[in-house]
Amino acid sequence: MFVLGIDPGLSRCGYGCVEQRGAAQRAVAAGVVTTDRELRLPERLATLRRDLHELVAEHAPDVVVVERVFFQTNVRTAMSVAQASGVALLTASEAGCAVAEYSANEVKLAVTGYGAATKAQVQRMVAALLGLREVPRPPDAADALALALCHLAATRTTRAKPALAGGAR
Amino acid sequence: MFVLGIDPGLSRCGYGCVEQRGAAQRAVAAGVVTTDRELRLPERLATLRRDLHELVAEHAPDVVVVERVFFQTNVRTAMSVAQASGVALLTASEAGCAVAEYSANEVKLAVTGYGAATKAQVQRMVAALLGLREVPRPPDAADALALALCHLAATRTTRAKPALAGGAR
Numbered sequence: 001m002f003v004l005g006i007d008p009g010l011s012r013c014g015y016g017c018v019e020q021r022g023a024a025q026r027a028v029a030a031g032v033v034t035t036d037r038e039l040r041l042p043e044r045l046a047t048l049r050r051d052l053h054e055l056v057a058e059h060a061p062d063v064v065v066v067e068r069v070f071f072q073t074n075v076r077t078a079m080s081v082a083q084a085s086g087v088a089l090l091t092a093s094e095a096g097c098a099v100a101e102y103s104a105n106e107v108k109l110a111v112t113g114y115g116a117a118t119k120a121q122v123q124r125m126v127a128a129l130l131g132l133r134e135v136p137r138p139p140d141a142a143d144a145l146a147l148a149l150c151h152l153a154a155t156r157t158t159r160a161k162p163a164l165a166g167g168a169r
Numbered sequence: 170m171f172v173l174g175i176d177p178g179l180s181r182c183g184y185g186c187v188e189q190r191g192a193a194q195r196a197v198a199a200g201v202v203t204t205d206r207e208l209r210l211p212e213r214l215a216t217l218r219r220d221l222h223e224l225v226a227e228h229a230p231d232v233v234v235v236e237r238v239f240f241q242t243n244v245r246t247a248m249s250v251a252q253a254s255g256v257a258l259l260t261a262s263e264a265g266c267a268v269a270e271y272s273a274n275e276v277k278l279a280v281t282g283y284g285a286a287t288k289a290q291v292q293r294m295v296a297a298l299l300g301l302r303e304v305p306r307p308p309d310a311a312d313a314l315a316l317a318l319c320h321l322a323a324t325r326t327t328r329a330k331p332a333l334a335g336g337a338r
Contacts, residue, residue, distance in 0.1 A: 041270075042262035045255050049263075069248065079238065079251050086214050086252030087259060093211035094218075101210075 002028065004061035004097075005147030006052070006088045007140050008069065010035055010044055010080035013052070013088070014140025017059045018130065018148040025152065027130045029059060030141040041080075049087050056095045064092035065151040067143070068101040102150050107143075110150035122146050171197065173230035173266075174316030175221070176309050177238065177254035179204055179213055182221070183309025186228045187299065187317040194321065196299045198228060199310040210249075218256050225264045233261035234320040236312070237270040271319050276312075279319035291315050 001021075007014035016030040033051040035044040056064065066088045069081050092099045102110070109115040111125045123135045123142040129149055136142040170190075176183035185199040202220040204213040225233065235257045240247045261268045271279070278284040280294045292304045292311040298318055305311040 040268070042258040042268040045259035046262040049259055078240065082248050082251035083255030083258070086255040089211040089252070090214035090218055090256060093215040099209070099211040 001063070001152075002059060002061040003063045003065060003148040003151050004056065004059055005065045005144035005149075005151070006092075007067050007143040007147060008081055008085035008088050009140065010041075010048065010084045011037060012138070012140050013048060013084055014138070014142075014144035015052075015055055016136070016141055016143075016145030016148055017061060018145060018152065020152050025130060025149065027132060027136070027145055030136050030145050032138055032140050041083075045083060045087055048084060049091055052088055052091045053095070056091060056097065061097055063098045063100055063151060064088070064095075065100045065102065065147045066092070067107070067147055068103045070103065100151050100154075102147060102154070106154075107146050107150040110153040111146050119143075170232070170321075171228055171230040172232045172234060172317040172320050173225065173228055174234045174313035174318075174320070175257045175261075176236050176312040176316060177250055177257050178309065179210075179217065179249035179253045180206060181307070181309050182217060182253055182257070183307070183311075183313035184221075184224055185305070185310055185312075185314030185317055186230060187314060187321065189321050194299060194318065196301060196305070196314055199305050199314050201307055201309050210252075214252060214256055217253060218260055221257055221260045222264070225260060225266065230266055232267045232269055232320060233257070233264075234269045234271065234316045235261070236276070236316055237272045239272065269320050269323075271316060271323070275323075276315050276319040279322040280315050288312075 003018050005016045013033040017028040019026050019028050035047045066085055069085045105115045108117040108122055112121050126142050126145045127135045136145055172187050174185045182202045186197040188195050188197050204216045235254055238250050238254045274284045277286040277291055281290050295311050295314045296304045305314055
């Protein structure tokens with residue numbers, strides 16, 4: 001199973017693709033899609049969609065995982081992050097991928113076992129879980145890999161439940 | 170010149186197309202695009218894009234005008250409105266249309282001459298300016314027509330400036 005994590009952003013949008021085969025997880029790709037700050041907002045959103053569409057076409061993920069956005073103090077950033085997340089969600093849907101969303105806290109909890117973990121702790125766990133010698137850079141790429149790992153962890157938990165609860169959900 | 174106004178929203182997205190020919194302005198179309206609340210967010214955004222794409226293809230506007238979104242008290246609505254506005258902006262850009270954004274206050278000021286006008290006042294002015302017997306319904310459609318009228322008013326003002334200022338901007 002291939003899972004593509006997307007950490008939405010207009011200036012910098014992180015992505016990370018993880019393959020799960022049996023119990024083994026490996027990072028297939030990770031990086032950042034950027035849009036030119038000189039361009040106007042509509043063109044930047046169209047560029048983002050084109051680049052994300054290419055990523056999805058290249059990696060053909062079974063699931064695309066997008067960070068669920070909440071409003072922080074920086075209203076201007078929150079707007080563009082929300083718009084970028086919308087572009088990521090619709091691009092995944094149009095490509096026929098399953099889509100999952102998790103909050104930053106859910107990702108922290110799934111990856112480190114601690115919902116208030118620091119970004120650095122999450123990034124070190126991402127490297128450890130994926131057997132990488134170094135923490136993936138830039139941080140947006142590591143965050144995207146963490147989203148993919150969070151989904152894989154959540155899927156394992158969900159799969160384990162029916163045996164206890166007596167039925168598939 | 171055809172101007173398509175879009176009042177972004179996920180559940181209800183208003184649209185209104187105004188043609189300006191000389192000094193005459195007429196409403197070409199107005200209505201609302203809706204998405205099924207039963208669908209998941211990615212599918213709703215993809216549906217919205219498909220419907221807006223069809224609208225743009227049908228009316229071939231010179232300019233698409235989208236309301237610039239700010240964060241209100243309802244954070245949950247603000248998220249989906251921001252995502253819907255992103256979809257509208259990228260759809261217009263992909264179709265090769267010029268895109269303009271105005272805040273709700275700019276629209277009120279342009280249409281009624283008063284930035285703190287009520288929604289009802291704006292809607293009555295929309296009907297008056299477009300020579301409609303009744304206020305366009307639903308309100309989202311009237312708001313979208315107001316966006317289109319706001320852009321036409323702003324364009325007139327901009328056009329008038331160079332004669333005074335001695336040059337085109």
